[in-house]
Amino acid sequence: MKRDIREMVIVITGASAGIGKALAEQLSxxxxxxxxxxxxxxxxxxxxxxxxxxxxxxxTDVSRADQCERLIQLAADHFGRLDTLICNAGYGLPRPAAQMSRQEYEAIFQTNLFGTIDCIRPAVPIMGRQDLRDGYRGQIVIVSSAAGRRGLPWFGAYSATKAAQLSLAESLRVELRSMNIAVTSVHPIGTDTDFFTTAEKLSGATIPPRSAVERHQSADTVARAILRGIQHPKPEIWPLRVARILVGMGILMPRLTDWVMSKHRRAMGRANEQRIVP
Ligand SMILES: NC(=O)c1ccc[n+]([C@@H]2O[C@H](COP(=O)([O-])OP(=O)(O)OC[C@H]3O[C@@H](n4cnc5c(N)ncnc54)[C@H](OP(=O)(O)O)[C@@H]3O)[C@@H](O)[C@H]2O)c1
Structure with missing residues (x-):
């Protein structure tokens, strides 16, 4: 059954730019x-x-638990229910994993992981109390990444937050099934948003431009895939379907994947040799 999006109450974190903004436009x-x-x-x-x-x-600053709780409560009070929570806010910090400080690790987990669970925690009891709507009491959508399934060189901390989001989604999906709350993780590949310029600004690193053959996608493409995943809830959304297969094969062949990834590491190293010791 296709769920009706009209009048559905949806909270979107990270709605000011990129994927979140494209989602807001399409869902509106x-x-x-x-x-x-x-x-x-x-x-x-x-x-x-x-x-x-x-x-x-x-x-809302999702790195603050009190602000996440306030967001969920204000939205539910204003609209009278909460159908879909989209945990999308996040950022990356490109740097070799062993060269990031403890504080930088804490900060990125605070936003990408704790900013996700601190919104989910108050949302679950609200969803659990409400009537079914097209077969579900609610849905939680977690925007992870393809990097949540396979870590990227220079994005080790970021990949770790995305893998943690995926683990959370997998656990919650089973735990919340009996409450008729769907849980969906989203796994985009490189997407044309402010993500990379923000990452450069925050880290001081340079991210080399993509080669012409490297696959990437638009924020609208990712948003369209998420919209379909709200109409037809499913465990995982891979906006570029072939990426799911390639990443799956990569998990079975880690040595080969390391070799492919080392190309990316060398490109990052070349672009940053003046700045950071490889
Ligand atoms: N772009 C990609 O290649 C890509 C690929 C895979 C997954 N993703 C994931 O997709 C999600 C959205 O990223 P994007 O590509 O759309 O990047 P973006 O254009 O940089 O947008 C990031 C959004 O997150 C918000 N945000 C960041 N920190 C926040 C905080 N502490 N509190 C509240 N909001 C915060 C930003 O809003 P404010 O700055 O206004 O707070 C902004 O709206 C992220 O979780 C990212 O990991 C992106």
Missing amino acids: AAGAKLALAARREDRLNQLNAQLGGRHLVIP
Whole structure:
């Protein structure tokens, strides 16, 4: 059965840019009622105005547990229910894994992992109390990454947060099934958003431009795949389907995958030789 998105109450973290913003645009066009969350309030207000001003803007720093709880409570109080929570806020910090400080590890886990579970924790009891809607009391969508299945050189800490999100999704999916709450993880490959420029700004590293043959996708493509995954809840969404197969094969052949990945490591090393010891 195709679930109806009209009037569905959906919270999106990281709605001020990239995948989250594209999702807000598509879900709004499909008739959903949205709670838009991120730190940059001006961007959220701009987006809401562009979408007709009928959504709820809730400035939120997901690295703060109290702000995650407030986001979920405000959204549920305002709309009277909470159908779908999309945990999408996140960032990357390119650097060799052994050269990142303890504080940098803590900060990236604080946003990407704790920012996910700190929104899920208050959302579950709210979803659990509400009536079924098209067969589900609610759905939790966690935007992980293809890197959640196979770590990337120079993105070790980031990959670890994405793998942790995936493990969380796998556990929650089984735990929440009897409550009719669906749990879906999302695994995009390289996507054209602000992600890479933000990562460069935060780390001071240079990310070399993609080669012409390297596959990547648009934020709209990822958002469309997530929208379909809300209409038809499923365990995992891979917006580029072949990536799922390639990553799966890579897990079976780690030595070969290491060899492929070392090309990426060399490219990052060349682009950053002045800055960071390889
Ligand atoms: N782009 C890719 O290649 C790619 C591939 C796989 C997975 N992903 C994942 O997709 C998700 C979205 O990334 P994107 O590509 O759309 O990147 P983006 O364009 O940089 O957007 C990131 C979003 O996260 C928000 N955010 C970051 N830290 C936050 C915090 N502490 N509290 C609240 N919001 C925060 C940002 O908003 P504010 O700065 O306004 O707070 C922004 O809206 C991330 O989880 C990322 O890991 C991206």
